[in-house]
Amino acid sequence: MDTERVVRTFTEFYEDRGHRRITGSTLLPPPGDPVLFTTAGMHPLTPYLEGRPHPLGRRLVNVQRCLRTTDLEEVGDATHLTVFEMLGTWSLGDYDGPVSLDWGFRLLTEGFGIDRGRLHATVFGGDGQVGPDTDSLRLWQEHGVPVELTVEDNWWANGPVGPCGPDSEIFLWTGDGPPRSTPTRDDRWVEVWNHVMMRHRRLADGTLVPLPRRNVDTGLGLERLATLLQGESSVFECDVFEPWRRLVPRLWPLDDPSLRLVHDHLRSAVVVVGDGVRPANTGQGYVLRRLLRRVLTVLWREDPSRSLGDLPDELVTHTLDRFRQDAGPGTVRRLLLDEERRFGRLLERGRRVLARPRFRRPLTDEDFHYLHDTHGLPRDLVLSLRGSEVTDL
Incomplete structure (x- = not known):
């Protein structure tokens, strides 16, 4: 059924x-x-x-x-x-x-x-x-x-x-x-x-x-x-995820837990965008931003060349149709790519800032506040960069 x-x-x-x-x-x-x-x-x-x-x-x-x-x-x-x-x-x-x-x-x-x-x-x-x-x-x-x-x-x-x-x-x-x-x-x-x-x-x-x-x-x-x-x-084996199971593993070979996260978060991001939300640093927009950053974290962990621009149109259209949304697939794809570029720039800036001598010691709450207020680096991103790799955000 x-x-x-x-x-x-x-x-x-x-x-x-x-x-x-x-x-x-x-x-x-x-x-x-x-x-x-x-x-x-x-x-x-x-x-x-x-x-x-x-x-x-x-x-x-x-x-x-x-x-x-x-x-x-x-x-x-x-x-x-x-x-x-x-x-x-x-x-x-x-x-x-x-x-x-x-x-x-x-x-x-x-x-x-x-x-x-x-x-x-x-x-x-x-x-x-x-x-x-x-x-x-x-x-x-x-x-x-x-x-x-x-x-x-x-x-x-x-x-x-x-x-x-x-x-x-x-x-x-x-x-x-x-x-x-x-x-x-x-x-x-x-x-x-x-x-x-x-x-x-x-x-x-x-x-x-x-x-x-x-x-x-x-x-x-x-x-x-x-x-x-x-x-x-x-739930990832039910019929609503059939096109995701068919297309994503060919594009991005990942282990099962990572595939499930990518399937869920990208599908969810498309629905959130379809309801009119745009990425932001607070509120609804931050939830959308966090979903996309978690996806990119998983994709880039093994291959930094991976891009949301490779996401098949079929998956965006299938999701918008499934949730009866009027947003255009092109609009969704442009937003995903814009957010990907923003996150990439943020990672590069974060690595440069954290390479400074003052941040090579254990960080205090004052350091975290400074990094966030001055450089736009949230605590979770700082902690992941300090761990020498990008982990789930």
Whole structure:
């Protein structure tokens, strides 16, 4: 089942149950939002989760592109991507958690054909303020799905204050042989779907008050689900990365971890540029700059002659089309090359500056501030140059 069919199956299942499909937003949150990028499908819907009526009703479904910088260091393993698509559903004061979980179970087992014996759920076990989520526990027991009770792992919050509530996560067994242990004890259980029951608001003093209406927010990573349905062991083996696997190794022979980083970061950079971000020293632009510098670091480690200008047009076009973006491939390529030249000049300047006698001793915080403020050399770049080679930035 390719990713397009996964999307159709998912959205049609919920449309048949009264959900209206909404158009996903860009990676850029609305003005005034404190986060740099949209990190989950619920982010653009925050006003409606807070109580504002949605023009399309109380049952919604969508596909939202997301970017998570918190997972940047995890990229290269089997499940994490910087930019990905999130399948989501919402009940805005309509049905509650058990209905959502029941539909989720039926979609996974009947719609996607997953053996229920490969499923495991986790449920909020209660703490000093809120009791255990017995409704979700009962639902999973009725379906014969094993359940693990946790506290912190099954409590969702949108920050230190604001909407929050218990959640129930659904895991799929990816190991050989029959399932063993539980999700918190065996990483062969891979989380595929989280159902959040937003029932409370946390105040600044830490107390909880009931929300005026109960909402349900679910999120399911598209690439991760497609990977599992396609029987692959890594998100980089699913169909959306097929052209990357076919073209990049011929161009730049690299080991598997390096290839995964290059695939992810270049694909993510194209999407970020497609949403209108340009490289900068702060904010969204710095995230883009860091992605590209990490790619160039890997490429130049073995061969300094490698260039982003060699990136095939097919990969840029495929990515822009995949994320339904209007940016021209030529614009993206010019920006990548400009940033490559900028980084190359920065490396040369950094080597010259650090060769001065005053910097041959251990560096102090004052040295780092001077190098950054006077020469534009960030700490991570200085440390990598002092290590006699360019390492991951």
